[in-house]
Amino acid sequence: MSIQQPTNTNNLNSPNHSLSHRVFANDDSAPVKKVVVDSNGDSFIGDYDGGNYTKIDANGVHSLVGTAKGSLVLRPEMNQDEIRKELKPALLQRGVFFRYSMPIYNNDNEEIFFKQEVPGRWDGVSDITIHITCALTAGEDIGDRFQFQLSWEHDGVAGDILPDTTNDVSVETIVLTDRNEAYDIYEINFTVDYDIDGEGNEITAGEMFGARLRRIAATTSEVDNNIMVLKIDTHYIVNKMFKAS
DSSP: OOEEOOOOSOTTTOGGGSGGGOEEOOOTTSSSSOEEEOTTSOEEEEETTTTEEEEEOTTOOEEEETTOOEEEEEOOEEOHHHHHHHTOSEEEEETTEEEEEEOOOSSSSOEEEEEEEOOTTBOSSSOEEEEEEEEESSOOOTTOEEEEEEEEEEOOSTTSOOOOOOEEEEEEEEOOTTOOSTTOEEEEEEEEOTTTTOTTOSOOTTSEEEEEEEEEOOSSSBOSSOEEEEEEEEEEEEOBSSOOO
16 A cells, blocks of 8 residues: 655654645555545545545534445334233234234234434435334235335424324235244335435434334235234435434
């Protein structure tokens, strides 16, 4: 790895030993392609010229720039108080696993509410994925279907009115060949369009994201039994190691 910096014969007293003057140039044999530390104390590691790199600013905040991004998976806070009050959805046990048995919603409180603060590590420009792990509760016919609906909203910032609207996203799942026995597991992904409300009203880090999950009627050939919801988690594309305070 070569080091490019101004030349000074006074090696002990030279100000050029400051990291703000050092650039580690591209070297095919080096363990990293390039490291730059600028005069502001910000550090850039990776393909700086190509726009894909890790940035560590002078305050120590780590950011991933360009296509250098990661994924963050979080579990939202479920409204257990509502479930205990209504005694719905019912708990279902399978071995060591307990979770919720979901019939088709019929104005009967068979629904799950949850919320989560949008993390500061999220990149702020990508859609959010709500991931559901569920299972059949009995043998079903191949080709039959079940459908879930996610209704979501975000709360805005101080001074805004808490909304009573929802954005509804439905995903229908088909029972597959060799996956139609009791407790066969299925994965469902809902896409949350972060800027569905237009410019200036996008979901932003620090807001509260709220959602409701219901099972709704399939478009055709409904399965005969309830569906067991095992897990709900949220997936964010992140470009920061942690958010600034």
